[in-house]
Amino acid sequence: MTRCIRHAAAFCALLLLALLVNATRVQVVQSDSLDHNPANRRQAIVRFGQPRGxxxxxxRxxxxxxxxxxxxxxERTYKNGPLYAPVTGFASQVYGTSFLEEAEDDILSGTDPMLAPLPLWNDVTRAQNPGGKVVTTIRAPVQQAAYAGLxxxxGAVVAVEPATGKILALVSAPSYDPERLSGTSRPVADAWTELNGRPSRPMLNRAIRQTYPPGSTFKVVTAAAALDAGVVTDPDEPTKSPSPYTLPGTSTQLTNEVDGCTNASLRTAFVWSCNTVFAKLGVDTGLSAMVDTARNFGFNDRGLRIPSPVAASTFDTSLDKAQLALSSIGQYDTRATPLQMAMVSAAVANGGSVKSPHLVERTTTADGDVVDTTGTRTLRQAMNPGTAVRLREMMTExxxxxTGANAAIPGATVGGKTGTAQHGVDNAGTPYAWFVSWAQGADDPEPSVAVAVVVEDASADRGDISGGGSAAPIAKAVMEAALSGGGPR
Known part of the structure; x- marks a missing residue:
C-alpha cells in the first residue's frame, strides 16, 4: 500500500512539474508570439484602453x-485634420497607422520602454505607460500659408530651415480628415473605400511619397555640377550652345521658350531658363559628374526617413548622351519629391551643405520629460561653398x-528657380508647375527658409502654365509667413 502511495505521489509530482513547465513555456517562451497573434484581441483592447499621446x-x-x-x-481625434494630415497621418482601430502616427507609434501608444520609470519596469510588471508626446518642427503659420496657397x-509644398533641416511646413493637396478613419463603425469602412476610390488620391502624401519630373528646377543641380567640374569657370562667359540644340546621336532638336539663348552665358541661361544651354551643359559635364552631384544633393537615396520613409528621388545612372541631355533639364527619367527639391534649394542657401530633413524636434513622456531629441545632422556636401555663392547670386537674379518675379518679397532677399515639367504620352499631360526658393530677412545673417512648390493642375491654359505664374506666388506666401515669425525659433 505504501509503495502505491509513493508511486501516486511521484506521478502527481511529475504532473505538477509538467504543468509548471508548460506554464513557463506559455508565459515566457511563447508570450511574445501569443501577444502578437492576430486572434488575440487583448493587445488591441489594451492598446485602445487608454488615450493616445x-x-x-x-x-498645441x-x-x-x-x-x-x-x-x-x-478613438483618435484630430484638430484641423486636413491641414495636418500629411504630418500626422491616421491612427485607426481597423486600418492601422500612417506617417507620424506610425513612425512614432511606440511613443504615442505608451509601449516605448523609454517611457517607463525604471529600466525593464514594464517587462516585469506588464504595465503600460501613458502615451508620450511627439513635438514636431512644423510652424503653424507656415503650414497654414502653404495649405491656403494650394x-x-x-500638389504639395515643403518648407525647411536650411541650417538645421527642420521641416517648417509639409502640405499635400487635396487632403482628407483622418478622424473619419477612427473607430470600428460602418461609416469608417465607407470612408476608407471612398477616400481610396477618389481619382484625386487625397490620402497620397505628395510631399514625400510622390515623385515628379522636376523640370527646370533641376537646372540648379546641373549648374552646380558644371561649376564644380570646371566645365564653366565664369558664369558670365558665353557658352558654345546652339539654339535649337540637336540631341547627340539623334535628329531631335531641343528648343527654348524664350529668345536669346544662343551661346548664352550660364547666368543668362539660368535666369531665363534656356533648355538648350543646360542640356548641352549636362552632356559636357558628363554622366559621372552629373550622377555624383545629384547623389550629393540626395537623389538615389532609398533610405531617407523624416522619420516616415520618403520615396527615393532618382537620377538615372546609365544614360546615353541624348538621355543625359534631357535628364539635365529635369526631364526623361529624372524624378524628385517636393521634399528633395526643397533640400536642393536649402543646400544652395546653406553654403552647399545638405542637412538631414526631420519632422520631429523631440519626444517626451506624458508629463513633458524629454525622451529623445533630433539634432542637426549633415547628410552630404552637395557642392563647393564657392559654387553655392554663385548659385545664390543667380537664383536672386x-x-x-x-522668371521668378512673382516670388519677390519687399525688404527680403529671395532666390528662386522656376520649372515647368512636361509629362504624359508625347508630353500631352497638363505640365507640372514648379518653384524652388529660399528667403533671407533684412535682419537675418543667412537665409532662414527654403521652399519647394509643385502644382499638378494649375488653373491656367496649357500655354500659360509656368512655375513663375502658378507656383511662385504660393512660395512667396510661405516664405513671408516664415520671415514674419512663423519660421524657426
Missing amino acids: DIVVDG AVTGSKDTGEQLRY GGKR VVEKG
Missing part, C-alpha cells in the same frame, strides 16, 4: 482621444529680373 505643433496638440465606452475604448489644387 498627442502630436504637437507650435506648443493637433490630436486628441475620445472615450467611446466601447471595447476598443479610445487652395485644394493637386531669377526673382529680381527673371
Whole structure:
C-alpha cells in the first residue's frame, strides 16, 4: 500500500512539474508570439484602453482621444485634420497607422520602454505607460500659408530651415480628415473605400511619397555640377550652345521658350531658363559628374526617413548622351519629391551643405520629460561653398529680373528657380508647375527658409502654365509667413 502511495505521489509530482513547465513555456517562451497573434484581441483592447499621446505643433496638440465606452475604448481625434494630415497621418482601430502616427507609434501608444520609470519596469510588471508626446518642427503659420496657397489644387509644398533641416511646413493637396478613419463603425469602412476610390488620391502624401519630373528646377543641380567640374569657370562667359540644340546621336532638336539663348552665358541661361544651354551643359559635364552631384544633393537615396520613409528621388545612372541631355533639364527619367527639391534649394542657401530633413524636434513622456531629441545632422556636401555663392547670386537674379518675379518679397532677399515639367504620352499631360526658393530677412545673417512648390493642375491654359505664374506666388506666401515669425525659433 505504501509503495502505491509513493508511486501516486511521484506521478502527481511529475504532473505538477509538467504543468509548471508548460506554464513557463506559455508565459515566457511563447508570450511574445501569443501577444502578437492576430486572434488575440487583448493587445488591441489594451492598446485602445487608454488615450493616445498627442502630436504637437507650435506648443498645441493637433490630436486628441475620445472615450467611446466601447471595447476598443479610445478613438483618435484630430484638430484641423486636413491641414495636418500629411504630418500626422491616421491612427485607426481597423486600418492601422500612417506617417507620424506610425513612425512614432511606440511613443504615442505608451509601449516605448523609454517611457517607463525604471529600466525593464514594464517587462516585469506588464504595465503600460501613458502615451508620450511627439513635438514636431512644423510652424503653424507656415503650414497654414502653404495649405491656403494650394487652395485644394493637386500638389504639395515643403518648407525647411536650411541650417538645421527642420521641416517648417509639409502640405499635400487635396487632403482628407483622418478622424473619419477612427473607430470600428460602418461609416469608417465607407470612408476608407471612398477616400481610396477618389481619382484625386487625397490620402497620397505628395510631399514625400510622390515623385515628379522636376523640370527646370533641376537646372540648379546641373549648374552646380558644371561649376564644380570646371566645365564653366565664369558664369558670365558665353557658352558654345546652339539654339535649337540637336540631341547627340539623334535628329531631335531641343528648343527654348524664350529668345536669346544662343551661346548664352550660364547666368543668362539660368535666369531665363534656356533648355538648350543646360542640356548641352549636362552632356559636357558628363554622366559621372552629373550622377555624383545629384547623389550629393540626395537623389538615389532609398533610405531617407523624416522619420516616415520618403520615396527615393532618382537620377538615372546609365544614360546615353541624348538621355543625359534631357535628364539635365529635369526631364526623361529624372524624378524628385517636393521634399528633395526643397533640400536642393536649402543646400544652395546653406553654403552647399545638405542637412538631414526631420519632422520631429523631440519626444517626451506624458508629463513633458524629454525622451529623445533630433539634432542637426549633415547628410552630404552637395557642392563647393564657392559654387553655392554663385548659385545664390543667380537664383536672386531669377526673382529680381527673371522668371521668378512673382516670388519677390519687399525688404527680403529671395532666390528662386522656376520649372515647368512636361509629362504624359508625347508630353500631352497638363505640365507640372514648379518653384524652388529660399528667403533671407533684412535682419537675418543667412537665409532662414527654403521652399519647394509643385502644382499638378494649375488653373491656367496649357500655354500659360509656368512655375513663375502658378507656383511662385504660393512660395512667396510661405516664405513671408516664415520671415514674419512663423519660421524657426
